[in-house]
Amino acid sequence: MRIHSTxxxxxxxxxxxxxxxxxxxxxxxxxxxxxxxxxxxxxxxQEADLLAKGIEIQNALALYSATKKAGRVMPGEVYPQTLAExxxxxxxxxxxxxxxxxxxxxxxxxxxxxxxxxxVRSKSRSQPIKQRAFPLVVRHFEGKPTYYDWVxxxxxxxxxxxxxxxxxxxxxxxGQSAVPGxxxxxxxxxxxxxxxxxxxxxxxxxx
Numbered sequence: 001m002r003i004h005s006t007x008x009x010x011x012x013x014x015x016x017x018x019x020x021x022x023x024x025x026x027x028x029x030x031x032x033x034x035x036x037x038x039x040x041x042x043x044x045x046q047e048a049d050l051l052a053k054g055i056e057i058q059n060a061l062a063l064y065s066a067t068k069k070a071g072r073v074m075p076g077e078v079y080p081q082t083l084a085e086x087x088x089x090x091x092x093x094x095x096x097x098x099x100x101x102x103x104x105x106x107x108x109x110x111x112x113x114x115x116x117x118x119x120v121r122s123k124s125r126s127q128p129i130k131q132r133a134f135p136l137v138v139r140h141f142e143g144k145p146t147y148y149d150w151v152x153x154x155x156x157x158x159x160x161x162x163x164x165x166x167x168x169x170x171x172x173x174x175g176q177s178a179v180p181g182x183x184x185x186x187x188x189x190x191x192x193x194x195x196x197x198x199x200x201x202x203x204x205x206x207x
Contacts, residue, residue, distance in 0.1 A: 044130075046102045047102070047128060047129060049101035050100070050101045050147065050150070051134075051135065051150075053098045054120065054121075054138070054150065054152035055135065055137055055138060055152060056094065056095075056098075057086075057094060057120055058119070058138075058152040058153060058154055058156070059137075060093040060094040061079065061080075061086070061093075061117070061118065061119070061153070061154040062154040064080055064085075064093050065077040065078045065079065065154065067091075067093075076114070077112070077118070077154065077155070078116070079114065079116025079117050079118050080116055080117055081115065081117070082117070083109075083117060083120075100122045100123060100124070101122075102122045102124045102126070102147050103122050103123045103124040105123060106123075107120035107121065107122070107123075108120065108121050108122070108123045108148070110151060110153055119151050119153025119154065119156070120151075120153075121148060121149075121150055121151045121152065122147040122148060124146070124147040124148060125148050126146060126147055127146060128150070131143060136158065137156075137159075138150070138152065138156070139158045140156065140157040140158045
């Protein structure tokens with residue numbers, strides 16, 4: 001009886017040990033999944049904050065340049081030397097100088113040939129979660145491999161090209177329509193006959 005009782009107790013202890021190990025593994029897997037979900041959620045929030053602040057800075061640079069050029073004929077754009085210039089009173093173009101929401105540090109500044117700041121970008125080389133459906137002002141971010149490639153600048157590739165009424169698109173020649181044909185090339189306009197039709201002489205009058 002004692003041998004049977006001892007064997008039963010050892011079996012119970014072995015079963016309890018196995019169940020404990022299984023429980024530890026299940027808890028570890030659950031915590032790992034929860035951690036990945038939490039990390040993804042935080043990254044999405046940082047991405048949204050990066051887009052919001054970057055676009056605000058991009059718009060501020062555009063307004064700054066337009067204001068500085070108002071009433072004057074100046075070639076090219078005018079840019080501030082520091083981001084702090086965009087926050088100066090009495091007419092600030094930017095509410096405050098933000099930090100990079102993803103890198104949690106200063107922005108990487110994109111300098112114009114004149115030395116002014118024409119854009120900013122994150123210093124992070126991490127891969128973005130968002131790859132499409134960007135706002136129109138930064139739609140060229142689609143497919144970019146890292147946050148470093150998200151450059152908020154003025155002007156930028158997402159700005160529409162303005163075509164004045166009556167102007168021919170680039171590559172078109174006079175005598176071609178501005179609407180491309182099915183092959184992607186300009187469709188020639190039909191020739192115009194500029195020679196007036198012959199005029200018949202009046203019939204002779206009878207006396």
